[in-house]
Amino acid sequence: xxxxxxxxxxxxxxxxxxxxxxxxxxxxLFQALDDGALLLTVNRRxxxxxxxxxxxxxxxxxxxxxxTPEILPYGAWLNRCWSEGREALHDTGTGTGTGxxxxxxxxxxxxxxxxxxxAEVLWERVIAESPEAARILHPLGTARLAAEAxxxxxxWRLEPPRDDGALSAESGAFARWSARFVEICLESGWTDPSRxxxxxxxxxxxxxxxxxxxxxxxxxxxxxxxxxxLFDLLAGMGTDVSQHTLPDTRGxxxxxxxxxxxxxxxxxxxxxxxxxxxxRLEPQSARAQSAGxxxxxxxxxxxxxxxxxxxxxxxxxxxxxxxxRCPRARSAGxxxxxxxxxxxxxxxxxGRCAHRARRPRSPATVGAESPPGLHRPLAxxxxxxxxxx
Numbered sequence: 001x002x003x004x005x006x007x008x009x010x011x012x013x014x015x016x017x018x019x020x021x022x023x024x025x026x027x028x029l030f031q032a033l034d035d036g037a038l039l040l041t042v043n044r045r046x047x048x049x050x051x052x053x054x055x056x057x058x059x060x061x062x063x064x065x066x067x068t069p070e071i072l073p074y075g076a077w078l079n080r081c082w083s084e085g086r087e088a089l090h091d092t093g094t095g096t097g098t099g100x101x102x103x104x105x106x107x108x109x110x111x112x113x114x115x116x117x118x119a120e121v122l123w124e125r126v127i128a129e130s131p132e133a134a135r136i137l138h139p140l141g142t143a144r145l146a147a148e149a150x151x152x153x154x155x156w157r158l159e160p161p162r163d164d165g166a167l168s169a170e171s172g173a174f175a176r177w178s179a180r181f182v183e184i185c186l187e188s189g190w191t192d193p194s195r196x197x198x199x200x201x202x203x204x205x206x207x208x209x210x211x212x213x214x215x216x217x218x219x220x221x222x223x224x225x226x227x228x229x230l231f232d233l234l235a236g237m238g239t240d241v242s243q244h245t246l247p248d249t250r251g252x253x254x255x256x257x258x259x260x261x262x263x264x265x266x267x268x269x270x271x272x273x274x275x276x277x278x279x280r281l282e283p284q285s286a287r288a289q290s291a292g293x294x295x296x297x298x299x300x301x302x303x304x305x306x307x308x309x310x311x312x313x314x315x316x317x318x319x320x321x322x323x324x325r326c327p328r329a330r331s332a333g334x335x336x337x338x339x340x341x342x343x344x345x346x347x348x349x350x351g352r353c354a355h356r357a358r359r360p361r362s363p364a365t366v367g368a369e370s371p372p373g374l375h376r377p378l379a380x381x382x383x384x385x386x387x388x389x
Contacts, residue, residue, distance in 0.1 A: 025247045026050070029216065030057055033069040037240075038212045040074050042219035047071050050218075074217070074227070078196050082113055085203040111189045116147075119192055123147045126180045132173045146177055154194040157225040201230050204237065211237045218244040 033039060033054060041047040051071050058066045072080070114122065123143040127133060136142050153160055161167055163175040185192055191199055203209045211234050217223075220243075223231070235241045258264045 026053055026057075029218065029244055030054055032214065032216050033071070035214070037070070037214040037216050038077070039069065039071045040077055040215060040217040041071065042074065042221070044073050044076070046219045047073050047076075074220075078200055079113075081200045081203070081209060082196060085200065085208050086111070088203075088208050111191055113191045113196065114185075114193055116193055119194075120144060120147050122184065122190075123150075123177070123181060126177050126184065130173065130177060130180070146174060149174060150178060150181070150192075151194040154192075154198075155224045155226045157229065197226050197230050201233050204230075204233060211239045214240040214242075216242050216244050218246055 029039060029050065030053075039047075039050065041050065051069065054069050054071070120143055123146050124139060127136065127139055127143055127146065133139065150160075152158075160178040161171050161175040163172050163179075165172075167175060181192075184190070200209070204211055215231070215234065217231070220227075223243075231241045256267070258267055
């Protein structure tokens with residue numbers, strides 16, 4: 001696989017220079033997208049960022065319409081390959097494989113891909129039916145640990161331990177649970193999500209899926225053996241697979257102590273206005289970030305993770321303290337009584353910031369992750385074939 005190197009540290013660059021370097025560094029990605037390449041990212045956040053950056057580049061070029069670029073998170077691309085492979089097997093009537101969690105062979109066209117909650121429920125079932133169940137105090141926690149261990153084995157392409165009598169009690173139990181987990185998936189026509197790359201690889205190898213002409217992946221701290229095997233297979237089939245290294249845009253983190261709450265609010269407002277005057281942050285983002293003041297005497301963080309990466313300068317007199325020792329600001333509602341001060345220093349519209357700051361955050365808001373146990377009853381119901389009770 002080919003690699004594309006670029007600037008590794010831009011923290012010392014001025015803000016305007018840093019933005020220009022980031023835009024310049026992304027241009028090879030954009031040119032690959034113009035040529036029809038598939039861009040795979042490590043997560044949805046990076047995919048959305050690159051998609052917006054690409055759209056901005058097209059608009060700046062004066063284009064009114066353009067083809068939607070193929071920018072997908074790695075997991076979303078695997079899910080798309082799974083759906084396309086099942087449809088291809090169904091249309092051709094060649095879905096004769098024994099889709100399995102442990103075989104790595106093509107799945108039947110009617111096989112079911114388990115979701116992570118469903119796989120966890122299956123691990124619970126395996127453990128509950130095992131001889132060790134009576135001695136386990138926390139079956140749910142044990143099932144989660146077993147599922148995590150199984151996923152690590154698959155990602156690193158390691159064989160599960162064999163129950164040959166030489167293992168410890170814990171390793172022997174996990175070996176038996178793993179064998180039973182694979183057996184149930186084989187019998188039921190289920191595909192474990194951690195084994196989906198093996199099934200997709202087999203479909204590419206057997207001609208069920210056509211290999212993409214070009215793939216560029218970016219944002220991965222490390223390509224695990226499971227991913228590397230899939231990329232190597234596609235490269236051997238003629239796909240141009242390359243890696244794009246994103247620039248390191250981490251800025252300097254700081255913490256400063258202030259005498260009281262009023263001083264904290266004023267310092268936050270001055271800092272936000274300084275960022276706005278440099279043109280490095282949209283007004284709405286600055287208002288939301290500056291709203292997170294801490295209680296008096298606890299210190300003030302110099303920006304959250306997102307804006308800290310953009311490299312905000314340290315205000316004069318700020319103490320150089322490790323940001324990891326600074327608790328995240330949580331009292332956003334305190335900005336309400338000080339909205340006049342905030343509006344004076346930042347020039348924001350009256351009332352808008354205070355209204356936003358008083359709005360409480362809730363796990364039920366759009367974009368928030370669901371509680372871990374929310375999908376468990378649905379997963380259990382799906383694995384039982386829709387039977388309640």
